[in-house]
Amino acid sequence: MENTFHKLAKKILRGSATDAERHFMDTYYDAFDNIEGREEVLTSEEQTTLRNRIDKGIQIHIQRKNTIRFRKWLPYAAAAIILAVVGTWAFFLDNREKLPTDPILAAEEILPGGHRATLSLADGRVIDLSETQTGIVIAEDNITYNSGDTLLLKPSETLMLTTPKGGIYQITLSDGTNVWLNAASTLTYPSRFDDAERVVRVSGEAYFAVVKDKSRPFKVNSSGQTVEVLGTEFNISAYPAENETKTTLVEGKVKISNLESQISNLLKPGEQAVISGSTMNIAQVDVVPYTAWKDGFFYFDNVPPRVAIEQVARWYDLEVSYEGNMPATFVFGMVDRAKPLSAVLNSFAKSGLNFEIRQNGSKKQLLVSENK
């Protein structure tokens, strides 16, 4: 019988099969859907493993064939604002009620974030850091601003640097490692690293330029994962609301471990690991969109509008609500983060998105709707 099917399949693929032959083959193929108990029984673990294995095979194959198309695109020294939105497919977002009593604000008045952060000490003290300074340096026995001005003498063991929405701050740790903390993020670190390893924790988004020290590996803990490095530069995005932790390696080598599934993988430069629950997916990415924030830009590389709007909202300290049916568009472009909100929104509005800002108590609310 194998021979029968072999011949039939060959004829069908060659296009030389008769109608009757095609009909029999298709009927027989379809008949399997009605036989009971032929599906494979998989535990959810087996299913995850299988899913990842097949996915990896696909990714490897695809990446070999498709070099990243945007890699060479635009050196972002060009500070021009290019924001284009492509596509016109509808997707549905929850209807939220309007707040008609709230006053409408002009987007020109909404200024971008700046150098804002607080430093929390183990004794409970919280220090507001200067907005005229860009970063702090942790030294042996004191903490200074980048300018050299002393901030604190004899800091406690564990310190916490926190940026609010609209805040960004840079910190030099006691080993010389530089960390840029994006808006609405927290970095927890010791004032002095011990001799065995250097461990910090991040929530939100941070860019690390780690100083090489082979005898003391540098570890970054964040939601669901640990990243272990020797000397390298990488970006971690681990905002609690996003359910996934993205690690993007710019240079060097890191070992990344999923704390739930204990899966570990090595990342190569240009690779991004996305951890969500027990899964870890590694893909080749253009690193620029993921690290542009550190250099003062929003860089959207064909992302869904929600992703772009969330980033914008974190920087301009806005609460977002979506209204009615929205056109499913894709945002592509680069925006200077030092511009007022209007610069970003004007470009968005050109293609199907409409924005309104209202003062709601002490909070500013960004209402996003379809532009009719």
Next chain:
Amino acid sequence: MDNYAEYTDEDLVPLLKEGHQGAFSCIYERYWHALYQTAYRRLANREQCSDVVQDVFIDLWEHRGNKSIQRLEPYLHTAVRYKIYTLLAKGKALPAFVEPFEQMLVSPFTADGPFGEQETRRLLTAWLETLPRKRRRIFEMHYFEGRNTKEIAEELQVSQKTVQNQLNTASNSLRALLIKTVIMGLVFLN
């Protein structure tokens, strides 16, 4: 990735065609398991089924500009079908695919056959349609009229050996020959 999850297939297809990897990942999330099980029903081999699913998605990405991709789910299931036909055409041994058919030929209308009675009748009829006229008649008499080789030979005015040969040429494989022998046994017992 989860941002695409709210999109319907109709939304995803145009995005896929423009080369959005996120849309592609979402399609993979949505369909890999169903496609895997569709393949598994027919192949019952994890390795082969993984390869089938993998190839289907690689093709989807590489041929994403193809106009024939309209309704995603039927498109993907058809892709699995043709991957399996391709394995057959290459001469890959797919015992799980072939066995139900052999089983059906041995004991077509019994309770322990793989397919129900209706289905078996439909399949046998469809299969007989593919055979040359004379051979088809022999099988019809054999399966649907329950005649033995002697009776068939007499009615069609051919030798009993010809009838046996015709029943045998349904396949050349060793395994199928064995089954044929069993069929012959049943025929002679009639």
